[in-house]
Amino acid sequence: MKPGLPKGTRDFTPAQVRKRNFIFNILRETFELYGYQPIETPAMENLHTLMGKYGDEGDQLLFKVLNNGDFLAKADAEALAEKDSRKALPSLSKRGLRYDLTVPFARFLSMNRNELAMPFKRYQIQPVWRADRPQKGRFQEFYQCDADVAGSTSLVYEAELIEIYDRVFAKLRLPVKIRINHRKLLLAMAQFAGIESLFSEFTTALDKWDKTGEPGFVRDMESLNTDADTIQSLLQILRDGFDHPDTREKLSRSEAGKQGLEELKEIQLLGGWDDLYNPVAVDLTLARGLSYYTGCILEVEPTGFDMGSLGGGGRYDDLTGIFDYKGISGVGISFGAERIYDLMEEAGLFPPLSAAATRILFMPFDREDLIYARKWVKQLIDRGIPAEVYPEPTKLKKQFKYAENLQLPYVALVGERERKAEVVAVKNQKTGEQKDYSTAELIRLLKD
């Protein structure tokens, strides 16, 4: 049979896995540094915990897992006869693949509410699945990297998460811009313009500001039958920006606006933005489509590259309300690891990473040498130094080729002369230097 992969999925070669792990390791290290704890949840969840959490569109993009056993016998015969997929679904599938990490986290919190000390800080790096049409940088299976804090409304965490973003991208040597905004400021803008009833449409239109700019926003607002004066008053605020005194005055006319301004001020005080590696700025055009955000929202964009956001997040009150666990506020961020990977690849920001961990390859000339080399390899491995021997004594050309393909830093030639002198001839693959080493000397060389 011919080999193939399901649409939107991919294999990763050793070199790719090493690069991905480079990113994941920095994320893990940084999350740990700030006291976040790792959790993992199953790839499959009960379908009813997933359905209805991501909107109608989300339900369609959920991968459903077909029931085991004689699933047709137990299916809703009427729905099948009518060819009504939606109606037949509950009787055909009771499980689905997770769509994101937030809903499983909320489920996890609700189930473990008596065990977990609040505030609970967790991070999670796992794949999620979406039956989306694949595209550049978009797959049906991809990793999400989330850090969230549940059970506290303290703005310390907003400040902390901004700092985590900053530190991670500094470690990756990827210059970014961190944009923040507040849901209550968006509400205040809508109230000021008298379009509070169109709030969610307004945020959706605003969300496009980045892509289509001001004209796109205006077009969207016009299609909502918003009159020209209203649009103009909104544009005035958006053009002036957050730091303009007029803007602040307009926003503080409403209670929501006052609160939003107050909270952003507090986050800034707690955050010490001047001390960060990357710029942080309040951007009133930042909307984030997701409707469950209720407080501060944030997004990270690369500077100097034409690419969308590398991550986003925000605060959502009542994270776990859908699971009958009220009063838990959450704030979190997510990293778009696949995009970060593509960007770093494009910019050549990955450090040199060998394909194999092996530090030295022993190259035997004959059977005797092979046996001799095996003993050396064992001694190195016993000391934690990754080493291997070429499995058969063949011509050096072939053995060198192997070492080159794996980008190994050293090779050791093992022949009769070396055996008799109880040494190996070690060649530095980078410099081409070659000299004899005893076991102790070799261990010292490779131990660094």
Place this chain on the structure above:
RNA sequence: GUGGCUGUAGCUCAGUUGGUUAGAGCACCAGAUUGUGGUUCUGGGGGUCGUGGGUUCAAUUCCCAUCAGCCACCCCA
């Protein structure tokens, strides 16, 4: 879900106004080179031209369908 582009060797791609045996570069294997690879030279293996159908004396080429991949929109990471 809507629209567009592309499927030729392991990879990147030529090609044929429809005509005998489909090419190149890289990669791979062997030799020049029985203790020193990455350069060079010589030779070699490898293709049902995505799949199915149609038009034709003749299809990799033209037409239709289908599948897959890519790109844009929607949405999103």
